[in-house]
Amino acid sequence: MLKYQQTATEIEAYIERHALQQGDKLPVLDQLIRQFEVSKTTMTKALELLERKGTIFQVRGSGIFVRKTNRKGYIELFSTQGFKQNLVEHDIQSKVLSFELIPCPEEIIENLGSPPGEMVYAIKRIRYIDGNIMCLEESYYRQTIVPYLNREIVEQSIFEYLETALGLNIGFSDMYMHVGKLPDSIAQFLELEAGDPALTVETIFHLTNGRPFDYSVITYHYEHSQFVVQANGLYL
Amino acid sequence: MLKYQQTATEIEAYIERHALQQGDKLPVLDQLIRQFEVSKTTMTKALELLERKGTIFQVRGSGIFVRKTNRKGYIELFSTQGFKQNLVEHDIQSKVLSFELIPCPEEIIENLGSPPGEMVYAIKRIRYIDGNIMCLEESYYRQTIVPYLNREIVEQSIFEYLETALGLNIGFSDMYMHVGKLPDSIAQFLELEAGDPALTVETIFHLTNGRPFDYSVITYHYEHSQFVVQANGLYL
DNA sequence: CATTATAATTGTACATGTACAATTTATCAA
DNA sequence: TTGATAAATTGTACATGTACAATTATAATG
Numbered sequence: 001m002l003k004y005q006q007t008a009t010e011i012e013a014y015i016e017r018h019a020l021q022q023g024d025k026l027p028v029l030d031q032l033i034r035q036f037e038v039s040k041t042t043m044t045k046a047l048e049l050l051e052r053k054g055t056i057f058q059v060r061g062s063g064i065f066v067r068k069t070n071r072k073g074y075i076e077l078f079s080t081q082g083f084k085q086n087l088v089e090h091d092i093q094s095k096v097l098s099f100e101l102i103p104c105p106e107e108i109i110e111n112l113g114s115p116p117g118e119m120v121y122a123i124k125r126i127r128y129i130d131g132n133i134m135c136l137e138e139s140y141y142r143q144t145i146v147p148y149l150n151r152e153i154v155e156q157s158i159f160e161y162l163e164t165a166l167g168l169n170i171g172f173s174d175m176y177m178h179v180g181k182l183p184d185s186i187a188q189f190l191e192l193e194a195g196d197p198a199l200t201v202e203t204i205f206h207l208t209n210g211r212p213f214d215y216s217v218i219t220y221h222y223e224h225s226q227f228v229v230q231a232n233g234l235y236l
Numbered sequence: 237m238l239k240y241q242q243t244a245t246e247i248e249a250y251i252e253r254h255a256l257q258q259g260d261k262l263p264v265l266d267q268l269i270r271q272f273e274v275s276k277t278t279m280t281k282a283l284e285l286l287e288r289k290g291t292i293f294q295v296r297g298s299g300i301f302v303r304k305t306n307r308k309g310y311i312e313l314f315s316t317q318g319f320k321q322n323l324v325e326h327d328i329q330s331k332v333l334s335f336e337l338i339p340c341p342e343e344i345i346e347n348l349g350s351p352p353g354e355m356v357y358a359i360k361r362i363r364y365i366d367g368n369i370m371c372l373e374e375s376y377y378r379q380t381i382v383p384y385l386n387r388e389i390v391e392q393s394i395f396e397y398l399e400t401a402l403g404l405n406i407g408f409s410d411m412y413m414h415v416g417k418l419p420d421s422i423a424q425f426l427e428l429e430a431g432d433p434a435l436t437v438e439t440i441f442h443l444t445n446g447r448p449f450d451y452s453v454i455t456y457h458y459e460h461s462q463f464v465v466q467a468n469g470l471y472l
Numbered sequence: 473c474a475t476t477a478t479a480a481t482t483g484t485a486c487a488t489g490t491a492c493a494a495t496t497t498a499t500c501a502a
Numbered sequence: 503t504t505g506a507t508a509a510a511t512t513g514t515a516c517a518t519g520t521a522c523a524a525t526t527a528t529a530a531t532g
Contacts, residue, residue: 002485023446029513039487044514052288057408059445060513061495067446069410070346077413078467110306171468172293174305177313178462179415179435197433197458199415209295209525210259210303222433226414231314232407238515265483275517280484296483297525405494445495 007038007046012055015066026056026064054230067230074228075129092157093128097189099151101143108140111204111215119143123154126189132224136189139216146213171208177201182219190221197222243274243282248291251302262292262300290466303466310464311365328393329364333425335387337379344376347440347451355379359390362425368460372425375452382449407444413437418455426457433458 001009011032020026027035033043047064050056058064102122104114114120121141127134139158141149146162153161162168177199184194192198198219205214237245247268256262263271269279283300286292294300338358340350350356357377363370375394377385382398389397398404413435420430428434434455441450 004485028511041486041488045485047513054408054410057442057444057446058513059495060493061511062445063495063512065446067408071412074412078465172290172303173467174290175465175467176307176310176462177465179433179456179458181433197415197417199435206293208293209298210293210301220415222415226412229314229411229413231409231411240515264481277516277518281515283483294483295525296523297481299482299525 003038004042004045004049007036007042008049010036011046011050015055020066022066022068022070024066026066028063032064052232054232069228069230071228074226077227077229091128091130092134093131094155095126095128096151096154097124097126099123099149099154104140104142108215111202112140112142112212114142121146121149123149123158125154129224133190133221134224135218135220136186137216137218139214141214142212145207145211168213169208171206171210173206174204175201176203186219190219192221199225239274240278240281240285243272243278244285246272247282247286251291256302258302258304258306260302262302264299268300288468290468305464305466307464310462313463313465327364327366328370329367330391331362331364332387332390333360333362335359335385335390340376340378344451347438348376348378348448350378357382357385359385359394361390365460369426369457370460371454371456372422373452373454375450377450378448381443381447404449405444407442407446409442410440411437412439422455426455428457435461 011026015026026032029040029043029047032047033040036043038046047056047058051058054067054069056064057067100122101119104112104118104120105122108114108120109116112118112120120143122138123141124136124138126136141158145168146166149158149161159170163170179197179199182190182192182194182196182198186198187194187196190198199222201218201220203214203216203218204212205216206212247262251262262268265276265279265283268283269276272279274282283292283294287294290303290305292300293303336358337355340348340354340356341358344350344356345352348354348356356379358374359377360372360374362372377394381404382402385394385397395406399406415433415435418426418428418430418432418434422434423430423432426434435458437454437456439450439452439454440448441452442448
């Protein structure tokens, strides 16, 4: 683990240990540097990371303050997959509806940039959050990049397997979101009525080297999912 | 404008000028440093900014590559307000339904952290994208921070006024999203039926110093809005 | 010709240091 | 007490430099 990531984790632990709340002030930068025994660069990067994550905000001339949402039960939309809720990890279960290795379907090719005839793992599963149906997920993994998957892995967290067991470096993703009426074919999986509202999120995941390896379509159960995003201005 | 922001803008111009496409390689770091005549720190920060923005991605040992979505017509969800679409700014119009200065309503107080009795500008407007109804927006601005607003400003871009005319520094925001069925009261503004699907986004905007100044609830027209987010892993 | 080992390329991590801008605190005048 | 002014505090911008890890290109080997 990189030093600035490690430092960020330690600062999070510090916040937790001291039970700091929204708006509470952290030690001054110089103090943090001495306290955690890192250089200014490293501390700055650690703080920047936490700022992007929404854990703190920094005010020049004033100090470094913790940032917390006061709402509970929201899913963090950008938790690099792996549905995390505010502070609390929740109980996520998966029921695998289908799992097969097939030639990449036409309509997926453009999203994954697959060469013709490439094989992909096609997985359909229902995901539960604390016992409630959260979403239906259909995902496609390029076998060229993910050489092996099995039903057991797919019942757990696929991404954790990719990162730890396969050592893949997940980089960035393009997400496309829209709202619409549920078609009957999907409604039945979510135990909802056709025509009910639904949020659909298509995501193309890339490795750090830019190669797309996973295309997924997630349809959320509108009653069992709400999202929080702690954003930082992009300016420019 | 800061040097690294300026540099980032110039690199964007470079990409545009050379008509670089998805996956095309930029000059190597050292070359960029010489070419744009900045230090390594500045160039790195500029590139990091563009990476967060989703304009490029960097691969160690390999190079810097441009990143572009191939889909058109999606609204960038995190364009620091000011609905921007992929590359193209679109024609945004606003119809002001109501504009008043009132004591902060009960249910808004907790979101804005207003002291009791504080006055807020309450604005309700419909926003059109290329002539189509995009969303209904209800927003509340604390008069303590935004001392003056008028109907004319509100018909244009409020945020631009805040930043340029008032010199406010917009920092970060908390967004809460959920999907549901339209109540009749809102459906009529969007020219939809009650029960139709809708995405509702509540946002609390803060200044760089952490003070919340704007709470807004936006209900999107499900047929005239879809969103793109180009995310970068957060790790940790 | 394919494979493996080696070297060159290229971006990232990290350290140190200077200057500065936004904020807060202290000081002083009215 | 109030309000302006100066000083101290504190984070950010920016420059330079070293070391290193991931990738790619090259050379050596069978």
